[in-house]
Amino acid sequence: MYVYELERLEHLRNWLTLKNEVLRPIADESGNGHWGVVKHGDVVPFDMDLRPDMSPKGLFFAERETVMKFDGTLFRETLPEQKPQVLFGLKACDLTAIAYQDNHFKDDPYYQARRKNTLLIGIDCQEACENGFCASVDAGPHVDTDIADLVVTPMPHMADDEHGWWVICASPEGQAAIAGLGLAPADPGWENWRDMARRHAEATFPKDTHIINGIQRINGRAVPDEAWERFAHQCISCSGCSMMCPTCSCYATRDVPEAEGVIARERIWDSCLMVGFQKEASGANPAAEAGKRVYRYWYHKFSDDVAARAGRYMCVGCGRCEATCPGMIGVHSIMEKIANA
Numbered sequence: 097m098y099v100y101e102l103e104r105l106e107h108l109r110n111w112l113t114l115k116n117e118v119l120r121p122i123a124d125e126s127g128n129g130h131w132g133v134v135k136h137g138d139v140v141p142f143d144m145d146l147r148p149d150m151s152p153k154g155l156f157f158a159e160r161e162t163v164m165k166f167d168g169t170l171f172r173e174t175l176p177e178q179k180p181q182v183l184f185g186l187k188a189c190d191l192t193a194i195a196y197q198d199n200h201f202k203d204d205p206y207y208q209a210r211r212k213n214t215l216l217i218g219i220d221c222q223e224a225c226e227n228g229f230c231a232s233v234d235a236g237p238h239v240d241t242d243i244a245d246l247v248v249t250p251m252p253h254m255a256d257d258e259h260g261w262w263v264i265c266a267s268p269e270g271q272a273a274i275a276g277l278g279l280a281p282a283d284p285g286w287e288n289w290r291d292m293a294r295r296h297a298e299a300t301f302p303k304d305t306h307i308i309n310g311i312q313r314i315n316g317r318a319v320p321d322e323a324w325e326r327f328a329h330q331c332i333s334c335s336g337c338s339m340m341c342p343t344c345s346c347y348a349t350r351d352v353p354e355a356e357g358v359i360a361r362e363r364i365w366d367s368c369l370m371v372g373f374q375k376e377a378s379g380a381n382p383a384a385e386a387g388k389r390v391y392r393y394w395y396h397k398f399s400d401d402v403a404a405r406a407g408r409y410m411c412v413g414c415g416r417c418e419a420t421c422p423g424m425i426g427v428h429s430i431m432e433k434i435a436n437a
């Protein structure tokens with residue numbers, strides 16, 4: 097694994113725009129973040145603390161897309177065309193989620209058509225973000241080099257002085273991407289500095305007792321059905337949590353008539369919190385009660401059984417659900433209730 101020194105992140109970002117479309121976190125007028133394109137020569141400084149409100153999953157697993165068309169005689173697959181792109185400045189939680197989705201959609205040609213032409217550049221978090229608890233679920237705060245192509249991590253600095261960066265080449269694709277940039281090799285002590293920064297970042301996270309206790313109670317089947325029904329009274333089935341969640345991957349399909357008798361089959365995001373998600377053709381619905389749907393959602397996030405199949409918990413500790421839930425049953429709120437149920 098090769099590691100180099102970099103004076104400014106903008107130099108790397110500008111280099112990558114020569115051959116790729118580069119997307120990075122951008123703040124709108126209200127301060128909310130989203131993934132936006134940066135052009136060659138743009139001089140906007142990189143904000144390492146900004147995390148987009150929406151996870152990047154929609155860049156690979158599209159919120160709505162046509163997967164095939166039928167003209168009355170033939171079925172025609174409609175695979176997306178994806179130009180080379182770079183996601184610049186991914187946090188560890190989102191990269192962990194992408195690694196999960198990569199495995200979940202490993203045989204999905206639509207996901208893979210977008211994913212195979214994408215370079216992932218992670219950035220180490222230096223402190224806990226609002227609502228974040230990635231350290232509690234093994235998803236941060238520093239980027240695992242197995243799930244990115246390049247990782248950038250800040251060098252130590254004094255007060256408000258400008259600091260440089262280390263660039264860790266975590267894959268052959270990452271190494272090839274910076275070939276010709278002319279970066280100097282890093283000093284051998286970089287790894288110790290990075291480890292100290294990681295431990296400092298972990299120390300900034302608030303206590304996670306409610307998360308740990310909640311996980312234990314879910315896996316011990318210690319939360320009574322009446323409690324789930326009580327929690328469900330606060331759920332308005334808006335599906336905001338599953339839309340924002342970087343690991344949720346449920347979808348539905350529908351057929352849409354087009355001109356000249358053509359039928360297009362669309363794939364759209366769905367949510368297990370919707371009343372009709374598990375409804376069968378017979379009319380039976382094993383999750384007609386809201387309490388069962390809320391239980392199913394959080395069981396799938398923190399169940400050891402599901403983790404054994406998926407390779408990890410299906411929660412990466414980003415806390416987006418807490419920020420978006422109007423019913424106050426996002427992850428922190430619900431886990432506190434579960435821990436005390």
